[in-house]
């Protein structure tokens with residue numbers, strides 16, 4: 077019987093259990109998928125703690141995976157048995173085998189390996205959302221990205237740079253500074269030691285930036301708002317340090333755009349999903365975005381991966397190896 081990491085109650089990482097699971101045959105429109113890798117994302121810790129409801133318990137967390145199609149149900153046209161595929165924003169990737177709707181699967185091209193797919197699909201399509209839909213970023217723009225050396229950070233910073241923007245990144249340590257600089261940032265600020273507001277004002281001649289991408293939340297958001305240029309955009313899409321205050325909209329100058337985007341919205345519908353995935357594969361293929369897998373764990377050890385992510389010890393993407 078295949079195994080999965082099962083969460084019986086919300087709380088600390090010690091609540092995960094490695095247990096055998098019965099996985100049935102796929103129903104109409106479904107696929108049985110054998111994972112090779114699962115991707116780790118900060119939002120997994122939000123669901124584990126219960127900040128966001130994980131659904132009925134016991135639950136299998138994880139929202140990003142890659143693997144091979146083992147069986148298909150009736151009416152499946154998107155993928156075939158034996159095909160390598162990946163997905164993002166569908167709960168249940170902390171498992172050796174799972175059932176999933178075929179329409180949520182992205183066929184993997186030969187030049188995208190399974191570990192790269194599990195390290196990049198959720199974060200890379202989120203970067204596409206921020207740079208192509210939330211705010212169309214191009215030459216002449218300046219962006220501020222918080223937690224630039226993190227999983228999503230390395231994607232957004234490299235991609236924004238490739239689009240011609242000037243990229244300012246904040247990071248939580250000196251080691252992370254060097255990494256952020258090597259992955260797209262023109263300027264890096266260690267916001268644990270330096271006043272990032274003063275520094276960004278100095279770097280932009282007091283004008284502020286075209287877009288602030290802030291998923292750190294509570295610790296940064298209020299300050300981030302003060303750094304958006306007229307007709308600039310501030311995006312709030314995560315809460316790594318706690319939720320951002322929600323009463324900001326009423327205090328924003330009227331010529332600023334505030335948005336709370338989510339990846340499930342960006343990739344709702346098959347065509348939107350494939351467009352975002354193919355845009356990501358294209359920038360990886362061209363070398364404009366390099367996928368940095370900073371940490372690898374066995375899926376069984378996901379509790380340790382959560383501890384490391386929450387204590388800011390990870391850089392770049394983290395993958396969980398499912399096959400041994």
Ligand SMILES: NC(=O)c1ccc[n+]([C@@H]2O[C@H](COP(=O)([O-])OP(=O)(O)OC[C@H]3O[C@@H](n4cnc5c(N)ncnc54)[C@H](OP(=O)(O)O)[C@@H]3O)[C@@H](O)[C@H]2O)c1
Nearest residue numbers: 117118223226227228247248291313314315316317338339
């Ligand atoms: N809305 C969406 O659809 C969507 C999709 C993907 C990701 N996100 C959000 O984007 C953010 C990044 O996701 P990710 O998976 O790539 O994670 P990540 O950036 O690899 O990890 C989170 C980073 O946040 C920073 N941080 C600042 N204060 C923190 C605190 N008190 N505790 C923990 N970390 C803190 C740390 O970097 P420093 O040490 O450098 O500060 C840490 O490495 C998350 O908030 C996530 O929820 C949202």
